[in-house]
Amino acid sequence: MAADMISQRCIVVGNTVTGVCTANMAVAMRCDSGKVQLVAVPANHTSIEGTLSTTNIIMANWSRAMWQDVSNRAVRMLAGGPFGSHFFSASGNVDGN
Incomplete structure (x- = not known):
């Protein structure tokens, strides 16, 4: 086979x-x-890992701190959502690229 x-x-x-x-x-x-x-x-x-990129001119000019805030909210939503108990841990990091 x-x-x-x-x-x-x-x-x-x-x-x-x-x-x-x-x-x-x-x-x-x-x-x-x-x-x-x-x-x-x-x-x-x-x-689970991933990369997010945008071509939206407004979002593309957001500061690293704003993107880190979005990442932190996503982690909180993931942990508090219906599948939160299925995760050992979650984290979100924003690279400066």
């Missing part, structure tokens, strides 16, 4: 990712040809 035919699938129970299995793309949405073999969620999937 070709390597590109295999992918990871999340096992979701309710609103929580409880495990990961290897999915055979040739057998739609079935893990390991029907034999589900769960593994722990890999560490590289427990950290």
Whole structure:
């Protein structure tokens, strides 16, 4: 079987990712040809990082302090939202670029 035919699938129970299995793309949405073999969620999937950029002229000229305030509010909303209990920690950093 070709390597590109295999992918990871999340096992979701309710609103929580409880495990990961290897999915055979040739057998739609079935893990390991029907034999589900769960593994722990890999560490590289427990950290979420991203980059935000804007072409809006007003926002593009905001100070670093204003962007840090937006980042801090996003972290507070994430921690206090419906999935807040699913996070060990959250942080937001603004680079000076």
